[in-house]
Amino acid sequence: MTNTGTSVNRRSVLIAAMGLPLGVTLASCATGGGGDDPADAEPAGNGEDQEVDADNPFGVQPDSAVEAVIFDGGYGIDYVENAAEIMQANFPDMTFNVSGTVNIAPELQPRFVGGDPPDLIDNAGAQQIGFTTILNQLEELDDVIDAPNLEGEIIRDTLFDGVLEPGTYDGRFVAVNYVLTVYGLWYSGSLFAEHGWEPPTTWAEAMDLGAAAQDEGLYLFCWGQEAATYYQTLAIDSAIKEAGDELRLSLEHLEEGAWSHEALQDVFHAMKDIIDAGYFLPGGSGTQFTAAQAQWSLEQQAILYPSGSWIENEMADQTAEGFEMRGFPTMALSDSPALGANAIHSTAGEPFIVPSDAENVAAGKELLRTMLSREAAEYFAREKLAPTIVAGTVPEDGFGSTALVSQTEMLEQAEGAIFTHDFVSRYGMNQEMLVVWNSFLDGQLSVEELTNDLQSITDGVREDDAIDIIEVT
């Protein structure tokens, strides 16, 4: 399980090969292969001498320590701290260390190499560690999902459908994506009511709405540099809705010519018409993305914004008084799209992982089990105005949030027509695609150029021998 032995050997060989006179200070070198400490490598609390029962299904040592490193993004880290407090009540002698960072990969990289990663990690954000990179160093988490929660229900039975898919790689379930995300378009209920506007259901209606907005001196859309690919997600969602699974799988498998699919091309052309008509607030390619989002939520110069449901929490401090944020499903091309007009793109985000090399694997899993219990999940929904993957934690009034209510409505009205796709982040293509999308939205690229650029990025990944294409269903 640990590589300690081999790594020490290799290092000694390396030293000899280099012929460098090195003392004990070696361990402190910058790119160290080291930090391994054979004495520490033996995981504690692995349940061998600890009794396992329903209250302690993973055999946590009651006097051990647990460390969690959490992506400190839109949701903060207090919800994990809250779960730690709940767990503390059951394990009064345990020591908890919950810390936050935005730089998951740079901060945890040396610890992974050193064989000393934290017991629980929220591997999210722009600096997340690529899953394909660390896949074989992660614990499978089926036992967490099959364990009872603190209220006594089996966790698997309390979850929304399909929320375990995003954490499953090549058949191994290694990440619990904790937060349920709904993708769609977001708008101000009060602004739309004031002008008598309706959310568009097709791209043709969106074009008309753009004209109506222009009459009021407003723009239909706005975008920011680091979030230009939100429009790519919008385009893909719309095309999948129109054409169905065939297109989704062809994109997921990075197939040749995937971007030339008719539905996708039609959506690109519809977008290009909107860009050429001047319905995009200009300058997005040089605007920081939260500043751009404020053009929609605070200054209300643009009336629609495509995003995931984290947008309400993200812009909480920069939303106009009486905004009444609501969401609606991505537009389709026709009146009768293949997946139905109410189909939505929804998935679970914030992947929590337990590294196999962690000192206290059992406690990492126990903390995760605590988070998936009703008390902690309800805390999250209430504080973050977003549902976790645990169903039934959001009351009718959505804690007073119109966005949360419309999220629940979108999920209900979809009636199971829920899809997702993950190829862009799975193969780390977002950075390169951002460049292309900024140029396209800025009016610098034709639909043909956009298609070619995106295709060559996906072709590059597919033809890369170092990258394995993961089969998706």
Add this chain to the structure above:
Amino acid sequence: MTATSQDPGRALAVGAGPTPGGRKAPRRRRRHPLTLDYVSFFVMFLGLPLGLFLVFVIWPFAQAAYYSLTNWTGFSADFDVIGVSNYLRLFNDELFRTAVWNSARLALVVPLVTISIALIFASLITVGGSAKGNIRGLAGSDFYRVVSFFPYAIPAIVIALMWRLIFDPNIGLINGVLTAFGLGQFESYPWLGRVATAMPVTMFVIIWGMVGFYMLLFIAAIKGVPAETFEAARLDGAGRWRTIRSIILPLIRNNVQTAWIYLGIIALDGFVYVQALNPTGGPANSTLVMSQYLFRTAFTDGRFGLASAMGVVLALVTLLFAAIVFSVNRALGGRDEKGSSG
């Protein structure tokens, strides 16, 4: 060498001992028996610094070079040696060539412009004043000297974020001022989002942050030139421009060379500036630089082996840059300086 690796201090002392004395060393060593005093002196003043240098500077370099020959992901202790295929991959990677070219553009333009401006300012502040009376700077030069140093006192990341806001298309100061003067074409103009302006703006921001410090460096150098030299030049009828070109520049040649190399290294890195101004790599990747691509490859793609290869290339480019600066300086007649300054 393998035997000495047990004790870095002693090994280095013996190895390094002969260097200062050159060929005479062996005789001297025979005269000095290995007393405690003698050995501890070498251990403290030669062995220790050299040991630290080896461990903290040379060893990481060696490691990076070694990792560049592997497929190390950076997140596990396992990897295979795959020879030079990382380097082959780099040379075939169009995006990496773009990044090298962008870094090269920065390394060419930033030092040239920064040094020119800094030199002109330094001259104005030291000898550019009234042509009558003592050699002195412009009126109020103390004030300029302090003010122009301000940008250097601000951390680079703050500078970059500040300028990003100033260049914001819709709420930025620049477009606000330009449109207020009736230049309608700058309404919502994305300075950092167009190929034509993204790189020049990036260069401008780096230069803005650097000029103050190099101006001070040159002021100090110019103050080291005896005032009589300038007086003589003035008596011979040299104007300000002629003074800069024929008196100041040759006399502070070594400072300029140092500045050039430092600025080149800053420009070849440039990570903080480009990452804050254009984290995506800029329009059509026009501001993507090597360090940014390296960071992305290492931490986003989990390819530390490939990233190490990029690091090695970056180090070689930097060395090449320094070598070019040295040879240009020498070719332009810097030889006479060599003797005096070593």
